[in-house]
Amino acid sequence: MKIKQKYDVVVIGSGPGGLAAAIAAKKTGCDDVLVIERDIELGGILLQCIHNGFGLEILKQDLPGPSYAQRFVSEALGLGVETLLDAMVLDVSPQRRIFATSRKGGLYDIEARSIVLAMGCRERTRSQIRLPGPRPAGVFTAGTAQRWVNVEGYMPGRRFVVLGSGDIGMIMARRLTLEGAKVERVVEIMPYLNGLMRNYVQCLLDYDIPLQLRHTVNRIIGNHRVEAVEIVAVNDRWEPISGTEEIVPCDTLLLSVGLIPENELSRKAGVLLDPLTGGPFVDDHFQTNVPGIFAAGNVVHVYDLVDWVTEAGYIAGRSAAAFAIELRRWENRHMPLVAGENVRYVVPHELDRESLTMGAVRIQLRVKQPIESPVVVELRNGEDVLVKKGEPYARPGEMITLTIPSKVYDLVQKASVLSVHVVQR
Amino acid sequence: MRTTENVICITCPKGCTLEVLKDGESILEIRQGCKKGHSYVQQELTDPRRMVASTVKIRGALHPLLPVYTLAPFPKGKILELMKALRAMQVDSPVKTGQVVLPNALDTGIDIIASRDM
Numbered sequence: 007m008k009i010k011q012k013y014d015v016v017v018i019g020s021g022p023g024g025l026a027a028a029i030a031a032k033k034t035g036c037d038d039v040l041v042i043e044r045d046i047e048l049g050g051i052l053l054q055c056i057h058n059g060f061g062l063e064i065l066k067q068d069l070p071g072p073s074y075a076q077r078f079v080s081e082a083l084g085l086g087v088e089t090l091l092d093a094m095v096l097d098v099s100p101q102r103r104i105f106a107t108s109r110k111g112g113l114y115d116i117e118a119r120s121i122v123l124a125m126g127c128r129e130r131t132r133s134q135i136r137l138p139g140p141r142p143a144g145v146f147t148a149g150t151a152q153r154w155v156n157v158e159g160y161m162p163g164r165r166f167v168v169l170g171s172g173d174i175g176m177i178m179a180r181r182l183t184l185e186g187a188k189v190e191r192v193v194e195i196m197p198y199l200n201g202l203m204r205n206y207v208q209c210l211l212d213y214d215i216p217l218q219l220r221h222t223v224n225r226i227i228g229n230h231r232v233e234a235v236e237i238v239a240v241n242d243r244w245e246p247i248s249g250t251e252e253i254v255p256c257d258t259l260l261l262s263v264g265l266i267p268e269n270e271l272s273r274k275a276g277v278l279l280d281p282l283t284g285g286p287f288v289d290d291h292f293q294t295n296v297p298g299i300f301a302a303g304n305v306v307h308v309y310d311l312v313d314w315v316t317e318a319g320y321i322a323g324r325s326a327a328a329f330a331i332e333l334r335r336w337e338n339r340h341m342p343l344v345a346g347e348n349v350r351y352v353v354p355h356e357l358d359r360e361s362l363t364m365g366a367v368r369i370q371l372r373v374k375q376p377i378e379s380p381v382v383v384e385l386r387n388g389e390d391v392l393v394k395k396g397e398p399y400a401r402p403g404e405m406i407t408l409t410i411p412s413k414v415y416d417l418v419q420k421a422s423v424l425s426v427h428v429v430q431r
Numbered sequence: 432m433r434t435t436e437n438v439i440c441i442t443c444p445k446g447c448t449l450e451v452l453k454d455g456e457s458i459l460e461i462r463q464g465c466k467k468g469h470s471y472v473q474q475e476l477t478d479p480r481r482m483v484a485s486t487v488k489i490r491g492a493l494h495p496l497l498p499v500y501t502l503a504p505f506p507k508g509k510i511l512e513l514m515k516a517l518r519a520m521q522v523d524s525p526v527k528t529g530q531v532v533l534p535n536a537l538d539t540g541i542d543i544i545a546s547r548d549m
Contacts, residue, residue: 046493047493053498053547056484056485056486056498056500056546057482057484058482058484058500059444059482062443062444068482069546070484070498070500070546071498071546072498072528072546072547073500073528073529073546073547075547076528076546076547076548080548156486156496156498157494157496158494158495158496159486159488159494159495159496184483184485184510184511184514185514202444202446203439203441203446204439204440204441204442204443204444204446206439207439207441207446208441208481212481212507310444311444
């Protein structure tokens with residue numbers, strides 16, 4: 007597909023937030039809507055969330071992630087949303103200029119009347135929870151393991167410990183068990199479960215996977231590959247209680263220790279971020295502090311349910327579309343006033359068609375060559391003369407004024423450009 | 432003998448705890464929760480079932496695996512056997528969302544269907 011130079015709405019990211027935003031933008035009446043996705047297909051992280059439980063709130067159906075994504079992918083494509091896949095957005099400016107790159111297409115420089123940021127979030131990693139010990143292979147985030155097991159077809163290990171009782175961690179504990187691995191336990195530093203209760207029941211209880219609250223991984227053992235982890239109980243200040251250490255043999259440690267909104271691009275665009283949510287400050291239209299830049303989904307704050315991400319995407323998409331339509335209207339209202347025969351320049355350079363509803367508009371110009379005999383000053387749309395006025399002569403040193411009266415409003419609406427001429431009578 | 436058992440409902444993300452008053456094996460009363468929760472408990476205490484999602488190998492597609500799921504909750508005791516059957520399978524691209532990849536899995540009357548187009 008040929009990528010245009012300018013779009014009404016550009017959506018960055020094609021997860022549930024981005025797809026909903028693109029769909030809503032199209033339905034609100036924008037002709038040109040583009041979704042940029044870094045993966046080779048639309049859908050985002052839902053594609054690797056093969057478990058069910060999606061769509062209960064807004065679709066009243068219990069769907070797996072890929073099915074939920076499929077609906078919105080099909081709807082977006084059916085509405086004529088354009089896509090740029092396998093492309094990485096490198097920069098977004100506050101003026102809504104987007105630079106992206108892809109292996110096939112090279113560098114893209116795209117202008118957007120409005121932008122919806124829908125980059126989602128990233129998983130916290132080992133370094134963000136300051137987990138000490140050597141750095142062997144076999145320490146992965148739960149989402150990475152999920153991608154391998156569910157999409158790419160690799161098993162990351164045989165014997166697992168999961169740190170963190172978030173939903174992805176529990177769901178992966180079940181998934182790995184079903185694929186024949188042994189999950190030794192799920193360890194949670196807090197005194198309570200981090201994910202949903204239903205996942206505790208159907209992912210851990212169903213498969214007799216122990217959950218240890220108020221415990222954490224104290225260190226990782228192994229040089230080339232994880233050989234074991236040391237698990238320890240913690241006190242009320244999350245400090246290890248000495249004497250409670252236990253060595254648990256395993257070859258893989260999965261981390262499910264939280265998600266952070268992904269806002270590297272937002273920052274480049276001058277979007278202000280809330281230190282509490284990690285996402286942009288937004289108003290009820292999901293507009294950021296930068297006019298015309300909106301944000302939707304987990305890039306704003308991390309949601310529990312995809313259904314709410316879709317709802318947020320709809321709001322952001324509608325708002326971004328309204329902004330683009332308003333901007334387009336404003337662009338269309340303005341038409342150039344150009345210098346024609348024997349005219350050096352005209353001020354103003356552009357005319358707002360709607361100004362004539364408020365009264366006459368006065369324009370001023372200078373001629374190129376002196377004419378020492380009577381002349382006509384004409385405002386034309388192509389060959390049609392809209393306004394004319396006589397002058398006894400025309401001299402470059404003496405500015406000529408022409409008034410466009412309100413009564414030519416209808417004629418002006420038909421023009422896309424107006425020219426001014428000064429000719430001998 | 433009368434007993435009380437707590438069952439956590441997994442029907443929706445709320446995760447309510449339901450109190451079940453039993454006399455031996457028969458359920459006398461279910462407290463808390465909604466209509467859906469009560470039928471879940473009835474089912475759970477007599478014939479526990481779960482939705483199962485997994486993958487099967489696919490040839491000629493964008494990825495080596497096709498995500499699939501059970502069209503209805505599947506008998507809990509047969510899940511591991513189902514996994515074995517799915518691991519042995521292979522399908523050919525193209526596949527449409529909702530297409531049956533394994534009809535009447537393990538004679539349960541439950542179809543296994545594709546989660547996406549691929």
